[in-house]
Amino acid sequence: MSKGLGQWKNTLQPAQIADGMNAANDNARRLAEDAEILFNLNRFPSALSLAILSIEESGKISILRELALAQNGNQVKESWKAYRSHTKKNVMWLFPHLASSGANKLEEFKSLFGEKAEHPLLLDNLKQIGFYTDCLGKAHWSIPVEIVDKENTENILNIAKLMCKDTTYSTKEIELWVKHIKPAWKGPMDAMKIALNNWFNEMVKEGIISEGQYSFKDFVD
Structure with missing residues (x-):
């Protein structure tokens, strides 16, 4: 090689x-x-x-x-x-x-x-x-x-x-992931849960993802 x-x-x-x-x-x-x-x-x-x-x-x-x-x-x-x-x-x-x-x-x-x-x-x-x-x-x-x-x-x-x-992963999805999750990464679990919910909500707003049969917020919290 x-x-x-x-x-x-x-x-x-x-x-x-x-x-x-x-x-x-x-x-x-x-x-x-x-x-x-x-x-x-x-x-x-x-x-x-x-x-x-x-x-x-x-x-x-x-x-x-x-x-x-x-x-x-x-x-x-x-x-x-x-x-x-x-x-x-x-x-x-x-x-x-x-x-x-x-x-x-x-x-x-x-x-x-x-x-x-x-x-x-x-x-x-x-x-x-x-x-x-x-x-x-x-x-x-x-x-x-x-x-x-x-x-x-x-x-x-x-x-x-x-x-x-x-699914197909997009650059926008990763940019939103970094935007919301990186500030809370390796930090307290409560902060991480808030970050995950904020990320998911913006993903829904951008039309990248939709709420499934079960609530994402209920899963995280």
Whole structure:
């Protein structure tokens, strides 16, 4: 690989952030579609691992939002580190499960982001199990076709498809995100909630987003 293709590790403008989010979303959808093709061919291990890669691509979107809010070099560095970390990109994979179990408030999802959360590593391990053979436990050979089943693959594939958004992110959206959220970023939760509501309200006013079945304000508060 050419040395000119080194990884970018600096700040990005709002238009570049939006482009990156759209690229990640499009690629997540491609991976999910490929996973579904393999699933329908009963190639469950490969389908599982591709579905998890799709989840990771979707996870880049929230990390790019964080990069847009970075206030210093250390925060920029941490955002890019997370962007290129498998376990940082997949933290949201349990979000649909929590939502279907009745969670409907922002603070009810805080456990997803805890430093001691084990679910990101679990999903990353599943991805490895779907792709590779290995010698695990007490010298037990892990063979993908003997371990990965249809039911678990279908569950992960459904999550991957849910995380693919039917939307296009715009420069204006990111500019509004920075305008409202950056002053409250890393600050008290109450200030962050106010900022989120103000951002959402201006997004609605600009016609970029619309209120869904459930109130955004109720979710945040």
